[in-house]
Amino acid sequence: MSVARIILAAPLVFGLTTVAAAQTSNDIQVTMPGMGTDDMAAMDNSIFAHAWLDQAEGRIGGGQNGFRWDGQAWIGTDYDKLWLKSEGFALGRGGVEDGQHELLYDRALTSFMDVQAGVRADWGSGTGRTWAALGVQGLAPLWLDYEATAYLSDGGHAALRLAVSYDILITQRLILQPQIELNIYSKADPGRLVGAGLSDIDTGIRLRYEISRKFSPYVGIAYAGKFGQTASMAKHAGDSAGAVQFVFGIRSWF
Amino acid sequence: MVERSLVLRSAAATSRRRFVQGLATAGAVAAVPLSVRQSLAAPVYATPLLSGQDFALEIGPVPMNVTGHARTAIGINGQVPAPILKWREGDTVTLAVTNRLAEPTSIHWHGIRTPAAMDGVPGFSFPGIPPGQTFTYRFPVHQSGTYWYHSHSGYQEQSGLYGAIVVEPCDGYAQAFDRDYIVLLSDWSDEAPETIVSNLKFQSDYYNYGQRTVGTFLTDARENGLRAAVADRLEWGKMRMSPTDILDVTGATYSFLVNGLGPAANWTALFRPGERVRLRFINGSSMSIFDVRIPGLKLAIVQTDGNDVEPVTVDEFRFGPGETYDAIVQPAADQAFTILAQAMDRSGFARGTLAPRAGMQGNVPPLDPRPIRGMADMGMSDMSGMSMDHGSMPGMPPMPGMDHSMMPGMNHGGMSGAGSTPKEGVEVDNVAMMPMDRLGEPGTGLDGNGRQVLRYNDLRALKPGSDPRPPSREIVLHLTGNMQRFMWGFDGRKYSESEPIRLARGERVRFVLINDSMMEHPIHLHGLWSELDNGQGDYRPYKHTILVKPGERLSYLVTADAPGRWAYHCHLLYHMLMGMFREVHVP
Amino acid sequence: MHDDPSSPRATGTVNAVDPAGRKINVSHQPIPAIGWPAMTMEFAVAPSVDLSRVKAGSRINFSIEKGQSGMYQIETIQPAAQ
Numbered sequence: 066m067s068v069a070r071i072i073l074a075a076p077l078v079f080g081l082t083t084v085a086a087a088q089t090s091n092d093i094q095v096t097m098p099g100m101g102t103d104d105m106a107a108m109d110n111s112i113f114a115h116a117w118l119d120q121a122e123g124r125i126g127g128g129q130n131g132f133r134w135d136g137q138a139w140i141g142t143d144y145d146k147l148w149l150k151s152e153g154f155a156l157g158r159g160g161v162e163d164g165q166h167e168l169l170y171d172r173a174l175t176s177f178m179d180v181q182a183g184v185r186a187d188w189g190s191g192t193g194r195t196w197a198a199l200g201v202q203g204l205a206p207l208w209l210d211y212e213a214t215a216y217l218s219d220g221g222h223a224a225l226r227l228a229v230s231y232d233i234l235i236t237q238r239l240i241l242q243p244q245i246e247l248n249i250y251s252k253a254d255p256g257r258l259v260g261a262g263l264s265d266i267d268t269g270i271r272l273r274y275e276i277s278r279k280f281s282p283y284v285g286i287a288y289a290g291k292f293g294q295t296a297s298m299a300k301h302a303g304d305s306a307g308a309v310q311f312v313f314g315i316r317s318w319f
Numbered sequence: 320m321v322e323r324s325l326v327l328r329s330a331a332a333t334s335r336r337r338f339v340q341g342l343a344t345a346g347a348v349a350a351v352p353l354s355v356r357q358s359l360a361a362p363v364y365a366t367p368l369l370s371g372q373d374f375a376l377e378i379g380p381v382p383m384n385v386t387g388h389a390r391t392a393i394g395i396n397g398q399v400p401a402p403i404l405k406w407r408e409g410d411t412v413t414l415a416v417t418n419r420l421a422e423p424t425s426i427h428w429h430g431i432r433t434p435a436a437m438d439g440v441p442g443f444s445f446p447g448i449p450p451g452q453t454f455t456y457r458f459p460v461h462q463s464g465t466y467w468y469h470s471h472s473g474y475q476e477q478s479g480l481y482g483a484i485v486v487e488p489c490d491g492y493a494q495a496f497d498r499d500y501i502v503l504l505s506d507w508s509d510e511a512p513e514t515i516v517s518n519l520k521f522q523s524d525y526y527n528y529g530q531r532t533v534g535t536f537l538t539d540a541r542e543n544g545l546r547a548a549v550a551d552r553l554e555w556g557k558m559r560m561s562p563t564d565i566l567d568v569t570g571a572t573y574s575f576l577v578n579g580l581g582p583a584a585n586w587t588a589l590f591r592p593g594e595r596v597r598l599r600f601i602n603g604s605s606m607s608i609f610d611v612r613i614p615g616l617k618l619a620i621v622q623t624d625g626n627d628v629e630p631v632t633v634d635e636f637r638f639g640p641g642e643t644y645d646a647i648v649q650p651a652a653d654q655a656f657t658i659l660a661q662a663m664d665r666s667g668f669a670r671g672t673l674a675p676r677a678g679m680q681g682n683v684p685p686l687d688p689r690p691i692r693g694m695a696d697m698g699m700s701d702m703s704g705m706s707m708d709h710g711s712m713p714g715m716p717p718m719p720g721m722d723h724s725m726m727p728g729m730n731h732g733g734m735s736g737a738g739s740t741p742k743e744g745v746e747v748d749n750v751a752m753m754p755m756d757r758l759g760e761p762g763t764g765l766d767g768n769g770r771q772v773l774r775y776n777d778l779r780a781l782k783p784g785s786d787p788r789p790p791s792r793e794i795v796l797h798l799t800g801n802m803q804r805f806m807w808g809f810d811g812r813k814y815s816e817s818e819p820i821r822l823a824r825g826e827r828v829r830f831v832l833i834n835d836s837m838m839e840h841p842i843h844l845h846g847l848w849s850e851l852d853n854g855q856g857d858y859r860p861y862k863h864t865i866l867v868k869p870g871e872r873l874s875y876l877v878t879a880d881a882p883g884r885w886a887y888h889c890h891l892l893y894h895m896l897m898g899m900f901r902e903v904h905v906p
Numbered sequence: 907m908h909d910d911p912s913s914p915r916a917t918g919t920v921n922a923v924d925p926a927g928r929k930i931n932v933s934h935q936p937i938p939a940i941g942w943p944a945m946t947m948e949f950a951v952a953p954s955v956d957l958s959r960v961k962a963g964s965r966i967n968f969s970i971e972k973g974q975s976g977m978y979q980i981e982t983i984q985p986a987a988q
Contacts, residue, residue, distance in 0.1 A: 570941075574943075581943065582942075582943050582944075582945050583943055583944045583945055583946070585945065585946060614977070655948065657947070665941070666941070667941070670945070679931075679948075680931060680945075680946050680947045680948050681947065681948055682947060682948050682949060682950060682977050682978070683942070683945060683947050683978075684976065684977055684978075685940060685972060685976070685977070685978055686940065686941050686942075
């Protein structure tokens with residue numbers, strides 16, 4: 066099991082290192098302009114790279130204090146990108162819950178939507194799980210940011226994750242963001258304390274102040290709730306099925 | 320006409336220092352005019368001028384400090400802007416350009432019709448100038464007027480590699496003037512250009528601090544009613560477009576400069592009251608459309624893009640990167656005037672002074688209100704004409720919803736050549752359903768401001784065009800882009816995905832441009848003149864750079880009289896580099 | 907003296923005073939409320955302002971409003987800390 070984890074970790078680490086290296090070397094853009102003759106063609110197919118943390122926050126309340134992160138990164142051209150996603154919850158009492166990490170190939174499909182395919186690895190409390198992933202990510206009409214991904218595990222489980230968020234500009238720099246993410250599973254997975262059907266929701270409303278576009282402290286209220294079988298499993302294990310929490314953190318990107 | 324060739328000798332010149340913006344000086348910063356009939360005592364602090372037939376230009380790093388933060392620009396002979404080059408029509412000029420950068424470079428002579436090998440576009444004209452090497456340009460100059468020159472390599476133009484060119488006419492000027500000045504407008508950011516583009520690739524509205532908010536919604540609801548305000552938000556929201564998208568890069572990062580100086584440093588030119596002063600306005604910026612006026616003075620526009628026009632008197636004109644306008648003013652009063660160039664989105668401005676004596680400054684007008692896009696900019700013309708209603712929906716014929724999968728019947732397909740209407744997709748976020756003739760409009764944000772603003776159909780050449788033939792075919796091109804992805808192109812394709820546009824030697828063609836995007840694009844064709852169809856018939860103006868409005872359909876005639884691989888592109892630098900570029904090939 | 911609290915306010919140093927023309931030349935600090943950087947420029951001064959106490963070299967706080975011409979004019983002047 067630990068060997069599998071290392072194998073899965075490698076692309077994740079590699080991806081993050083590449084992104085970090087691209088950032089430190091020269092302002093993201095990897096292709097150097099002006100080399101050789103027809104450099105104009107190279108310029109419009111340049112490689113860019115970005116990484117961002119939508120959530121990097123402390124969560125307080127409901128007896129479940131901890132730290133939550135939710136971030137992504139990509140490197141690639143207009144059409145083809147290597148995409149990383151990672152989210153999870155580090156409990157105050159130790160351990161990681163709901164750690165989900167994805168490595169995907171992303172292809173621009175329409176004006177506002179990309180299609181993504183790759184692998185997802187679940188770590189943290191309970192048994193590790195790996196999945197094949199296929200989904201879409203983009204901007205829906207009325208400026209809704211969304212991700213919708215379907216997963217299939219080697220154990221024959223299917224899952225669906227949906228995430229939607231929306232930015233309300235109160236002023237040019239003060240932005241209120243409601244967001245919701247939910248997970249649905251086809252089969253119960255006791256090893257990961259997850260039941261069939263709608264399993265859990267992580268939703269919140271966050272108020273951020275953009276000191277700069279790339280750095281915004283925020284506060285908010287979040288609700289992490291479990292439903293159905295997942296809720297029963299949680300209660301059985303001595304955890305609560307849902308908690309409203311106060312959150313504070315930094316949203317950042319480069 | 321007395322000429323004074325200016326060579327900057329003062330001690331400050333060798334390491335060119337910039338006025339720090341915070342140290343607004345009460346003392347004079349006055350330019351020396353290019354040609355002076357009677358000399359005026361004036362302190363020397365201006366872009367140096369080089370004249371003659373032989374030039375040595377050294378491209379290298381130059382310290383730059385516009386905002387109080389030290390940066391490194393790219394300049395020529397230690398100067399940003401690069402020295403003013405003064406040529407004479409009929410001469411052959413030789414320019415030895417030495418590259419002292421660590422990367423390849425190039426110089427393109429914008430608007431000058433040189434042999435193809437001298438046009439300065441790496442990959443088309445020549446391989447570029449490698450670090451440490453010298454390339455010698457040599458070409459005859461068969462035209463006169465105001466032009467400019469800049470790097471055609473990477474992002475160097477944004478970093479300061481631009482300068483003015485004046486070619487003296489061999490048979491005198493059509494309009495008399497007593498002195499003239501270069502007014503080269505540009506944009507400068509302390510951020511690296513690569514960072515700016517990278518930021519736009521991740522968040523296309525990164526530099527837009529004029530977006531709609533809860534506050535603006537409430538204001539709209541109060542002014543136009545809640546129902547109209549909601550309908551308007553839904554209209555734009557469904558398209559995932561913002562009516563506040565005016566400029567991609569704004570005063571949020573830019574300082575706007577006049578001859579390399581910001582508003583605090585205040586480039587100043589002197590005049591004697593009653594004189595006729597010719598101001599050679601050049602938009603040498605990378606990404607900025609400017610609205611230029613001098614409160615208290617009328618501008619007699621006498622030339623555009625190096626070509627003389629019948630004088631047309633206006634209060635104000637707009638121009639995009641690459642364009643030039645020569646204006647003659649006649650300040651009669653013994654007072655200082657402010658030369659104001661607002662960025663189109665009013666996020667900042669460039670400012671200079673025209674004064675009778677050193678140490679005088681004029682009043683500076685308030686910034687105009689920020690413009691808002693209307694349905695005409697979306698290529699959905701409202702039949703009532705002007706569409707700059709703030710917020711409310713203009714009266715429109717019933718549109719079949721936002722069904723962009725329909726083929727717009729209004730599109731004038733070409734008789735031959737490329738130009739089928741692009742379909743929405745990765746590279747196209749909008750297709751103009753009813754592109755229209757907008758040459759009679761001054762542009763978004765200039766309507767109803769109480770001032771006389773120049774329009775393209777005001778421009779009438781002094782003499783009829785040299786090629787009387789009608790065009791033998793039309794080439795229709797769509798200007799397209801995807802704002803969210805910051806991808807730009809022609810006909811829904813980036814340069815790397817396209818083929819050259821092939822013209823036959825000597826043929827006369829009509830280029831038809833349809834702007835499917837929601838932004839202005841200054842389209843520049845190297846090597847060949849663009850004769851703009853603006854209702855002036857045979858007196859259509861000769862331009863090299865044409866600012867196409869959103870949702871506009873315009874056309875121009877081109878005679879393919881010079882062989883070469885000619886670059887053809889939007890002159891918004893980051894649009895060009897992100898795909899809005901083509902080769903026009905004349906064998 | 908017309909002193910509207912919502913009028914943009916600025917600080918600067920007076921370079922020259924033209925009492926007859928009712929104008930002063932000021933080097934002022936940035937005025938973010940109206941999107942202006944620091945500049946040296948001329949301002950018209952409202953008729954109600956007493957210019958006799960304003961001298962070249964003095965540091966002033968002032969407020970501006972759009973006059974009939976559409977240009978800003980100075981509505982109030984107070985001495986600022988030197």
